[in-house]
Amino acid sequence: MIEINEVTKILGDREVLKNITLGVTKGTIFGLIGENGAGKTTLIKCLTGIYLPDQGRVRIGEQEVFDNPAVKARIGYVADQNHCFPGMKVKELIRFYRLSYSSFSEERFQSLNQVFQLDLNKRLKQLSKGMKMRLALGLNLSIQPEVLVLDEPTSGLDPIVKREVTNLLLQEVEERDTTIFISSHHLSDLERICDNIAIIQEGQIQYVNSLEGMKRNIKKLQVVFQEEPPQDLKDWPEVLAMEKLGRVHYLITKEYSREFEEKLKGCRLMFLEEVDLSLEDMFIYAAGEGLKNGKVLV
Amino acid sequence: MYIKCTSSTNTRGTHNTIARFGDGGDILLNIDARSSKPIYEQIVEQVKENIMKGILQPGDRLPSVREMSTLLTINPNTVSKAYQELEREKAIETIRGKGTFVTQNYQPKKDEDKLQEVRDLLKKVVIESHYMGLGQAEIIAMLEDIYQELGER
Amino acid sequence: MAKYWSKALFYNERRNGFWASAFLTGLLVKTPLIDMISNLNHLKDAYERGLLTGSDWGRWFGEMLLLGNGGMLIVALIIVGWLVLYQFRDSRQEAAGDLMASMPFTRRQIIFTKWVTGVMAIAVPFVVIFLLLTVFYWVNTEWISTPFRLLPQWATLYFLFLACFYSFMFFVQTVMGHPGIASVIGVICTMIPWYLLSAIPVILRQLLGLNYGDAALLDGIERLGEYTVWTRWVRPRYEYLFPDWTTHQLIYTHYGLKVISMVAVIVLFYWLAQQAYAKNPLEKNGKLLMFRFLEPVLIWGFAVCLGMLIVFLFGLGYGSGFFGLVLYLVAGTAIGYWLAKKAVLYYQG
Numbered sequence: 097m098i099e100i101n102e103v104t105k106i107l108g109d110r111e112v113l114k115n116i117t118l119g120v121t122k123g124t125i126f127g128l129i130g131e132n133g134a135g136k137t138t139l140i141k142c143l144t145g146i147y148l149p150d151q152g153r154v155r156i157g158e159q160e161v162f163d164n165p166a167v168k169a170r171i172g173y174v175a176d177q178n179h180c181f182p183g184m185k186v187k188e189l190i191r192f193y194r195l196s197y198s199s200f201s202e203e204r205f206q207s208l209n210q211v212f213q214l215d216l217n218k219r220l221k222q223l224s225k226g227m228k229m230r231l232a233l234g235l236n237l238s239i240q241p242e243v244l245v246l247d248e249p250t251s252g253l254d255p256i257v258k259r260e261v262t263n264l265l266l267q268e269v270e271e272r273d274t275t276i277f278i279s280s281h282h283l284s285d286l287e288r289i290c291d292n293i294a295i296i297q298e299g300q301i302q303y304v305n306s307l308e309g310m311k312r313n314i315k316k317l318q319v320v321f322q323e324e325p326p327q328d329l330k331d332w333p334e335v336l337a338m339e340k341l342g343r344v345h346y347l348i349t350k351e352y353s354r355e356f357e358e359k360l361k362g363c364r365l366m367f368l369e370e371v372d373l374s375l376e377d378m379f380i381y382a383a384g385e386g387l388k389n390g391k392v393l394v
Numbered sequence: 395m396y397i398k399c400t401s402s403t404n405t406r407g408t409h410n411t412i413a414r415f416g417d418g419g420d421i422l423l424n425i426d427a428r429s430s431k432p433i434y435e436q437i438v439e440q441v442k443e444n445i446m447k448g449i450l451q452p453g454d455r456l457p458s459v460r461e462m463s464t465l466l467t468i469n470p471n472t473v474s475k476a477y478q479e480l481e482r483e484k485a486i487e488t489i490r491g492k493g494t495f496v497t498q499n500y501q502p503k504k505d506e507d508k509l510q511e512v513r514d515l516l517k518k519v520v521i522e523s524h525y526m527g528l529g530q531a532e533i534i535a536m537l538e539d540i541y542q543e544l545g546e547r
Numbered sequence: 548m549a550k551y552w553s554k555a556l557f558y559n560e561r562r563n564g565f566w567a568s569a570f571l572t573g574l575l576v577k578t579p580l581i582d583m584i585s586n587l588n589h590l591k592d593a594y595e596r597g598l599l600t601g602s603d604w605g606r607w608f609g610e611m612l613l614l615g616n617g618g619m620l621i622v623a624l625i626i627v628g629w630l631v632l633y634q635f636r637d638s639r640q641e642a643a644g645d646l647m648a649s650m651p652f653t654r655r656q657i658i659f660t661k662w663v664t665g666v667m668a669i670a671v672p673f674v675v676i677f678l679l680l681t682v683f684y685w686v687n688t689e690w691i692s693t694p695f696r697l698l699p700q701w702a703t704l705y706f707l708f709l710a711c712f713y714s715f716m717f718f719v720q721t722v723m724g725h726p727g728i729a730s731v732i733g734v735i736c737t738m739i740p741w742y743l744l745s746a747i748p749v750i751l752r753q754l755l756g757l758n759y760g761d762a763a764l765l766d767g768i769e770r771l772g773e774y775t776v777w778t779r780w781v782r783p784r785y786e787y788l789f790p791d792w793t794t795h796q797l798i799y800t801h802y803g804l805k806v807i808s809m810v811a812v813i814v815l816f817y818w819l820a821q822q823a824y825a826k827n828p829l830e831k832n833g834k835l836l837m838f839r840f841l842e843p844v845l846i847w848g849f850a851v852c853l854g855m856l857i858v859f860l861f862g863l864g865y866g867s868g869f870f871g872l873v874l875y876l877v878a879g880t881a882i883g884y885w886l887a888k889k890a891v892l893y894y895q896g
Contacts, residue, residue, distance in 0.1 A: 107830050108895075125469055146648040146829055163825075165651035173649040180643030183562075195555035196650050263464045270460045270470035287427040288468045308432040308472075315430075369518075375428045 097122040097243060097275040098143065103152035105138055112138045114299040115152070120292070122242075123273040125265070127290035129283055135299040136279040137176060140247045143277065144173045156243055169197055172236030176247040178228040182221035186214055186231060197239040205238040211260070226257045233261060237268060244268065246278045250285050262289060287375060295379065303382045307375075314378045315352040319345045319360060320367040334359075336381055346371070348381050421456065422449055425466050433468055437476035442485055445496055448545055456486060456494040553652055556660040560634065564668035567630035571623060571672040578619040579611050580679055586611060587687060605692025606796065608684070612693070612701050613783040613797045620705075620778065627709050628730055630668060631716040634661050635726040644832045658824040662717060662817055666710055673706040693796070700799055707809040708781045712737070714816035721823040722841060724834040725894060732845075737777060739852065744772030746855050753863060754872055780805055835894035842895070846887040853883030 098120035105113040112135050120126040130136045141147040142154050145161035145168055153160060159167045181189065194200045209216075212230040214223075223231065229249060236244060244265070250258045266289060268274045280286050286293060287307060294304040305313070319325075320343050329345075330338055334356045337348040349356060360368060423440050425433060444450040456462075459477065463470040477494060480486045488494045523533050586607060593599050637643040638657070647657065680698055684691060719733035720726060748765035752758065759766065773779070785795040799805070827837050836842060857879025862872050 124471060141645065141830075144649040146645045148828065163653055165653055165656075168649060169651035171649070173646070175642065175645060175649075177642045180640065180646050181637065192555060192559055195558050196553075196652070259467060262467050266463045266467065266470055267460060270463055284427075288425075288433070288466070291469055291471055307427075308434065311430055311432045373430045375430075378430070 099155045101153045103149045106150050112299050116301055122275050124291040125276040127286035127293040128279040130296035134296045144245050170242040172241035172244040174232045174236050174246040174249050178232045184220050186218055187216040193235045199240045201238050208234045226253050243275045313352050315349055316371040316373045317347045318369045318371050322364040322366045326363050434472045434476040438479050450496050452496050452498045454496045551659040553656040553660050560664040563633045564664040567668040568671050570626050572675055574622055575672050575676040583611055608691040609693030609697050609797045627713050632726050632730045635720040639726050639832045648829055654825045658821050669709050673702045677702040704781050711809050711812045714813045718816040718820040721820040722837050724831045724837050740775040741772050744768055842891055849887040850880045850883035854880030
C-alpha cells in the first residue's frame with residue numbers, strides 16, 4: 097500500500113533522510129521508532145506529500161503522493177502538533193473537513209464524539225492537548241481513509257486517553273482494513289500493536305522487521321562445548337556476538353534457524369539452551385551499538 | 395452480550411486481562427509484549443491453557459478478533475493469526491455469523507516439533523531435579539500431583 | 548473550474564476576505580460618500596443663503612471623487628497589505644501549512660482560491676460604493692456638473708490599482724517564507740524602481756561632474772523615474788473645456804491604456820505567484836526566502852540600495868569629490884551587504 101523508495105531529503109544543509117526504503121502492506125500497522133531529530137517527522141511529511149523528496153519516490157496505492165489530491169483524499173494525517181487555526185471553532189473545522197473530503201462521514205464523527213465529548217462550539221485554542229488530539233483523530237477517522245498516518249499520536253497523553261486512542265486505531269484496522277503508519281519515540285507505545293517496526297536513527301533505517309520475525313530470528317544461546325569450541329566460531333555468519341564466561345559461551349544470533357542449531361550441535365556440544373532475551377536487547381543487537389544509549393526502547 | 399473486563403498494566407507492559415462474557419465463559423490472558431515469545435504464540439498457548447484448566451469449556455464463545463484486540467490492546471492481525479493457529483490445531487472453531495467457540499472434543503495434536511520441545515523441557519526438569527537430589531519416583535509423584543491439580547484433562 | 552477553485556479552501560479563506568471587505572467598504576462609505584453628503588449639505592446651505600456664485604461650483608463631485616482622497620488611498624493600501632499578510636500568515640505556519648498541504652488540494656487550487664478571494668474582497672466594496680454613489684449622483688443630479696462617466700472610471704481605476712498592489716504583494720509572499728518580513732520588503736520593492744531611476748542619474752551626474760541638462764540620457768532616466776510612482780496611475784488631470792477654455796474639468800488621461808496595463812500587471816503577478824508557489828518547498832515556511840537563488844538578489848539589492856542611500860545622506864554635498872563619493876558608495880554597499888547577509892543567515896537558519 098505504501099512504498100517509500102530510496103528517499104533522500106535535505107533540509108538546509110543537513111541530510112535528514114538518507115536513502116530510505118520502506119514498504120507497508122494494506123491492512124497492517126507499521127511503527128516507526130526513533131529519537132527526536134532522527135527524521136521521523138520529516139519522513140512522515142514526505143509520506144503525506146507535504147515535502148517533496150530530493151531523491152526517490154513516495155507512492156501510496158501505486159500513485160505518487162506529492163501534489164496529488166486524488167491520493168491525498170484517501171490519506172488521513174494526524175500531525176504531532178495540532179495547534180493550527182487557533183481562532184477557528186471546532187464545528188468550523190469539521191465543516192472544512194467535510195468540504196475537503198468527499199468521503200467525510202458526519203455520522204462517523206458523531207459516533208466518535210459520543211466517546212470524545214468535544215464541545216463543538218469551542219475555539220481550537222481553548223482545547224487541551226488531549227482534546228486536540230482527539231479532534232484530529234476524530235476528523236481523520238471520519239474521512240474514512242485507506243491510509244492513516246500518525247506522528248507521535250500518544251506523546252504527552254495520559255494513559256487512559258492513550259489506550260482509548262490506540263483501541264480506536266485497532267478497531268479501524270479490524271473493521272476497515274485501514275493501513276496505519278505510526279511513529280513514536282518509545283517502543284513501548286508500539287510493541288503491542290504493530291505488525292512491523294522500523295527503527296530510524298540519524299536519517300537512516302537501522303532495522304525493519306516484524307516483532308514476531310525479530311523474536312524468532314534474534315536469540316541468545318547458552319552453549320557448553322565438550323572440548324574447545326570451533327576456532328572460527330566468531331566468524332560464522334550467523335554469530336553476531338559472542339561472550340565467554342568460564343566454560344559457557346553466550347552466542348547472539350540474528351538469523352536463528354534449525355540448521356544453525358544443528359550446525360552447533362555438530363560441534364560436540366554438552367549443552368545448548370536458549371536464554372531469555374528482552375525486547376530492548378533484541379533491538380540493540382538488531383540495530384547496532386548506536387541504540388545502546390537510546391531512550392527509544394523505554 | 396456484555397463484556398466485563400478488568401485490565402492492568404505493569405511496568406513491563408504486561409496486561410493481565412480477564413474478560414467475562416454473558417454466556418459464562420471467562421478467559422484469563424496475560425500478554426507480555428516484551429517477552430521473547432511472539433504475542434500470537436502467547437495467545438495460542440494461553441487459550442489452550444485456559445481450555446486445559448477448564449476456564450474455557452467446550453462450546454464457550456471466545457471474544458471476537460475485534461473484542462480481543464481491544465481487550466488486550468494488540469494488533470487485530472495478531473489475534474487473527476493466533477485464532478487461525480488455534481483453529482488449525484482444532485482447539486477452536488469459527489461458525490460463520492455466530493462467532494468463535496471452543497471445540498466440543500478438543501484433542502491436542504501431537505506434532506513432531508512440539509513433542510521434541512516437550513521432551514527437551516522434561517529433560518531439563520529431570521536434570522535440574524537430579525542436581526537437587528530428587529529421584530525418579532519423586533518426580534513422577536510430582537507429575538501426578540500436577541495432573542490432579544489441572545483436573546486430569 | 549474545480550481544477551482551480553476549491554469550495555473548501557474558500558470556506559477557509561472567507562474570514563480574512565470578509566474582514567478586509569468590511570473595512571474597505573467602511574472606508575469608502577466614509578470617503579468619499581459621507582464626505583460628499585456633508586459637502587452637499589454645506590452647498591445646499593450656501594445656496595439658501597445665496598452664497599453660490601460663478602459657474603463652476605458643480606464640479607465639487609468630481610473633485611472630491613478624484614482628488615480628495617489621498618488619505619483614503621493610503622488606508623486602503625494598508626488594508627490590502629494587511630489582507631495579504633493574514634492570508635499567508637496561517638499557511639506559512641508549520642502546523643497549519645503542513646495540514647493544508649496534506650489535504651486533497653493542489654498547489655494551484657490553494658493559490659488561485661486565495662487570490663480570487665482576495666481580489667473579490669477588494670472588488671466588492673467598489674461595487675457597493677459604485678452603486679451607492681450612482682444613487683447619490685442621480686438623486687442630486689441638479690447639484691452636480693461632473694459627467695457621470697467619471698464615476699465608473701474612478702471605481703474601476705481604484706479597484707484595479709488596489710488589485711495591482713494586492714497581486715504584487717501576493718507574489719512577494721509566494722517567494723518568501725516569512726509573511727511579516729515579506730510585507731515590509733514587498734512595500735519597499737514597490738518603491739525601488741522609482742528610487743533607482745531617480746537616484747542613479749543624480750549620483751552619476753555628481754560622479755561625472757555634470758549638471759542637469761548636460762546628458763540627455765540621464766535626464767531621460769530621471770523623468771522616466773517619475774512615471775514609476777505608482778499613485779500616478781490613479782491621478783487625474785485638469786483639462787480645459789471647449790468652448791470657452793476657461794472652465795476646466797478633471798479627467799483621466801490615457802484611461803484605456805491604464806486599464807489595460809493594470810490588468811496586465813495583475814495577471815502577470817498572479818501568474819508569477821502561481822509558478823512560484825507551485826515550486827515552494829514547504830520546509831522553508833517561516834524562513835526568509837523560499838528559493839535559494841533569491842538570496843544573492845536580496846543581499847545585493849539591499850546592499851546597493853543602502854550604498855546609494857548613504858551617498859544621498861552624506862556624500863552629495865560640495866567638497867566630496869569623485870573619490871569621496873565612491874568611498875561612501877562602497878562603504879554603504881559593504882555595510883548593506885554585511886547586514887543583509889547576517890539577516891539572511893539568521894532567518895534561513
